[in-house]
Amino acid sequence: xxxxxxxxxxxxxxxxxxxxxxxxxxxxxxxxxxxxxxxxxxxxxxxxxxxxxxxxxxxxxxxxxxxxxxxxxxxxxxxxxxxxxxxxxxxxxxxxxxxxxxxxxxxxxxxxxxxxxxxxxxxxxxxxxxxxxxxxxxxxxxxxxxxxxxxxxxxxxxxxxxxxxxxxxxxxxxxxxxxxxxxxxxxxxxxxxxxxxxxxxxxxxxxxxxxxxxxxxxxxxxxxxxxxxxxxxxxxxxxxxxxxxxxxxxxxxxxxxxxxxxxxxxxxxxxxxxxxxxxxxxxxxxxxxxxxxxxxxxxxxxxxxxxxxxxxxxxxxxxxxxxxxxxxxxxxxxxxxxxxxxxxxxxxxxxxxxxxxxxxxxxxxxxxxxxxxxxxxxxxxxxxxxxxxxxxxxxxxxxxxxxxxxxxxxxxxxxxxxxxxxxxxxxxxxxxxxxxxxxxxxxxxxxxxxxxxxxxxxxxxxxxxxxxxxxxxxxxxxxxxxxxxxxxxxxxxxxxxxxxxxxxxxxxxxxxxxxxxxxxxxxxxxxxxxxxxxxxxxxxxxxxxxxxxxxxxxxxxxxxxxxxxxxxxxxxxxxxxxxxxxxxxxxxxxxxxxxxxxxxxxxxxxxxxxxxxxxxxxxxxxxxxxxxxxxxxxxxxxxxxxxxxxxxxxxxxxxxxxxxxxxxxxxxxxxxxxxxxxxxxxxxxxxxxxxxxxxxxxxxxxxxxxxxxxxxxxxxxxx
Numbered sequence: 032x033x034x035x036x037x038x039x040x041x042x043x044x045x046x047x048x049x050x051x052x053x054x055x056x057x058x059x060x061x062x063x064x065x066x067x068x069x070x071x072x073x074x075x076x077x078x079x080x081x082x083x084x085x086x087x088x089x090x091x092x093x094x095x096x097x098x099x100x101x102x103x104x105x106x107x108x109x110x111x112x113x114x115x116x117x118x119x120x121x122x123x124x125x126x127x128x129x130x131x132x133x134x135x136x137x138x139x140x141x142x143x144x145x146x147x148x149x150x151x152x153x154x155x156x157x158x159x160x161x162x163x164x165x166x167x168x169x170x171x172x173x174x175x176x177x178x179x180x181x182x183x184x185x186x187x188x189x190x191x192x193x194x195x196x197x198x199x200x201x202x203x204x205x206x207x208x209x210x211x212x213x214x215x216x217x218x219x220x221x222x223x224x225x226x227x228x229x230x231x232x233x234x235x236x237x238x239x240x241x242x243x244x245x246x247x248x249x250x251x252x253x254x255x256x257x258x259x260x261x262x263x264x265x266x267x268x269x270x271x272x273x274x275x276x277x278x279x280x281x282x283x284x285x286x287x288x289x290x291x292x293x294x295x296x297x298x299x300x301x302x303x304x305x306x307x308x309x310x311x312x313x314x315x316x317x318x319x320x321x322x323x324x325x326x327x328x329x330x331x332x333x334x335x336x337x338x339x340x341x342x343x344x345x346x347x348x349x350x351x352x353x354x355x356x357x358x359x360x361x362x363x364x365x366x367x368x369x370x371x372x373x374x375x376x377x378x379x380x381x382x383x384x385x386x387x388x389x390x391x392x393x394x395x396x397x398x399x400x401x402x403x404x405x406x407x408x409x410x411x412x413x414x415x416x417x418x419x420x421x422x423x424x425x426x427x428x429x430x431x432x433x434x435x436x437x438x439x440x441x442x443x444x445x446x447x448x449x450x451x452x453x454x455x456x457x458x459x460x461x462x463x464x465x466x467x468x469x470x471x472x473x474x475x476x477x478x479x480x481x482x483x484x485x486x487x488x489x490x491x492x493x494x495x496x497x498x499x500x501x502x503x504x505x506x507x508x509x510x511x512x513x514x515x516x517x518x519x520x521x522x523x524x525x526x527x528x529x530x531x532x533x534x535x536x537x538x539x540x541x542x543x544x545x546x547x548x549x550x551x552x553x554x555x556x557x558x559x560x561x562x563x564x565x566x567x568x569x570x571x572x573x574x575x576x577x578x579x580x581x582x583x584x585x586x587x588x589x590x591x592x593x594x595x596x597x598x599x600x601x602x603x604x605x606x607x608x609x610x611x612x613x614x615x616x617x618x619x620x621x622x623x624x625x626x627x628x629x630x631x632x633x634x635x636x637x638x639x640x641x642x643x644x645x646x647x648x649x650x651x652x653x654x655x656x657x658x659x660x661x662x663x664x665x666x667x668x669x670x671x672x673x674x675x676x677x678x679x680x681x682x683x684x685x686x687x688x689x690x691x692x693x694x695x696x697x698x699x700x701x702x703x704x705x706x707x708x709x710x711x712x713x714x715x716x717x718x719x720x721x722x723x724x725x726x727x728x729x730x731x732x733x734x735x736x737x738x739x740x741x742x743x744x745x746x747x748x749x750x
Contacts, residue, residue: 034207035054044714049130049131051128051205051212053212057215060120060212063120064219128232142195148187192254199243199244199247203240205237210229285333291326291332293331294325297321298325307624312351319344319348323340324696330720334704334708338609341608342367345614347363351618373611374607374608374611381574382434383577384556384576384580386599387584387590390597391549394590405420406534413529424437424472425472428480430561432560435560435577436702437465437702444465447533448462451529455526456526457527459722460524463727465706466703469702471516474692476502476505482687486687494673494683503745505688508737508738512692523726524726545589548587549584549589552584555579556576556579559579563576605698613657616660617663622665623664623668634675638676639739642682645672646739649690650689650731652665653699662686680750688738692735694728695723706718
């Protein structure tokens with residue numbers, strides 16, 4: 032097994048932030064190698080220089096001072112910006128060593144304190160007291176009383192032993208990572224840095240395994256003393272798991288009880304308050320909708336777990352009704368058939384197809400090549416890089432839908448984001464920019480998102496809007512919107528923490544049949560998606576076309592079963608649960624009831640005021656209900672309103688654009704969900720629900736203003 036894989040598999044999840052940044056250090060070395068290849072004109076790596084040559088002019092000196100890449104960066108970057116890979120490498124490594132040292136000391140003191148509790152309880156013999164190396168037990172536990180821990184001494188000792196095993200594994204893994212990465216640097220730069228780091232490590236407390244082994248032996252002896260019999264802790268199943276790096280003992284509670292209780296209480300109150308007494312299924316649906324929304328907003332449980340609860344709740348709460356007039360509440364048998372069919376619809380199929388293309392691109396380094404090209408063009412201007420990524424997502428969404436586009440764009444961005452500050456404003460701006468740009472891109476053509484096709488399909492034959500007419504309205508509006516989004520993100524997030532986009536280094540591969548196969552199948556799939564209006568009698572839906580790359584890549588070995596299992600299945604089930612919730616809202620007629628109440632109030636108003644009311648109403652509805660479901664239910668209502676005014680096309684197109692413009696919560700569109708599920712190398716999300724509320728909410732209001740001004744002008748002039 033490669034060390035990188037062994038390092039990743041040995042990490043304790045709860046300690047993930049406190050390990051040496053091995054993967055990041057490897058990427059820095061790749062950039063160092065890239066600079067050297069620029070220096071030598073791409074010839075390759077020469078043989079090791081003589082000692083005299085190395086002393087006079089090391090390879091890294093050449094890299095820092097004389098490479099074309101370094102000169103270019105010095106010329107292009109603002110004053111004070113340092114992007115020297117050698118400096119970055121040692122700075123990152125030194126920070127990591129300090130981080131490991133602080134973490135080790137903290138845990139050693141904590142374990143010594145636990146040992147001190149047992150001493151305070153009088154559970155240990157004097158000969159077992161900890162005194163060798165490091166902090167002493169008494170230093171952290173002199174004030175601990177016998178009532179400080181209700182557990183029996185055996186349980187405390189076992190817990191200490193498990194934590195010591197984990198700490199020992201942690202120290203060994205970090206020491207091995209430091210040795211490995213420094214020696215990689217020495218081989219690349221023709222230097223001898225390892226002896227200095229070896230001497231430094233020998234002085235670090237966390238590298239002294241003898242102290243840990245002594246502590247472990249004392250805990251084992253104490254356990255035998257307390258039990259009055261020999262029990263080898265090393266053979267305990269929990270200890271074995273800890274030694275294998277499985278993680279902390281026991282099950283970690285991820286449920287947030289307070290927020291879960293709040294969601295349950297609110298849902299129960301709404302369930303018993305008489306709101307829609309004339310339509311009990313719709314009344315129960317309100318309770319269900321609020322319950323799931325609170326779970327999503329508060330993150331009381333993981334998002335996909337909330338979604339997995341939706342099919343069960345929809346069936347047992349009797350939310351679904353038969354489509355026939357007077358059909359009544361749907362039986363559990365019929366409800367389960369309908370709701371399970373919604374778990375895998377054309378949107379889910381399209382997402383899986385997008386994942387297959389993204390995985391194939393990744394295996395053949397296409398996304399690295401694209402990222403490298405973008406970085407070379409505007410890496411020295413992060414603000415321009417942000418705009419270019421937004422336009423890429425915007426343009427791709429126009430032609431391959433705003434479901435497939437964000438998957439491909441985030442695949443391009445991932446290698447770059449790994450080298451940026453994980454919690455910084457620039458990375459957050461990138462993730463939100465891709466999501467919001469894809470939402471805007473979903474407005475641009477009738478094939479860009481499902482709600483557009485639904486709107487065109489519902490329009491009467493005499494009020495049809497052509498493909499070109501739609502684009503003449505949507506493309507100028509969308510272009511202004513995406514530029515406004517760019518300025519908005521620069522203003523509110525102020526992403527000034529990144530001065531330069533790191534270079535992307537990857538191993539150039541010789542093109543084989545699989546490279547050409549991936550390109551051919553991808554272009555074929557995109558072409559079929561773009562021309563589906565001409566071939567829908569053959570394929571029926573974009574989701575069916577999405578199976579083409581999936582089947583070809585898996586059957587030819589381009590993707591393996593392992594690749595397939597590595598798809599983001601939590602994201603897929605999150606979307607599936609959202610589909611079920613949308614089906615429930617549609618079936619019970621909840622939005623129809625609301626629409627019927629609004630329609631009479633709009634009679635006699637002029638076009639602009641009517642548009643204002645519809646847009647405001649849709650901005651609220653699409654915050655909680657998916658864009659597609661909102662279009663399915665409300666576009667017919669908008670058509671009826673438009674008939675009374677004689678402006679059906681204008682109102683329907685405006686309403687459809689607004690369906691894609693709501694960005695206050697992540698669950699109502701796939702680009703938002705995709706952004707929410709993106710994680711860094713520490714398996715931490717780049718953005719949270721609160722970020723969509725904080726930044727997506729105000730931008731939704733800005734899009735409303737844009738639609739009621741510039742958009743209104745386009746609608747009048749063109750339609």
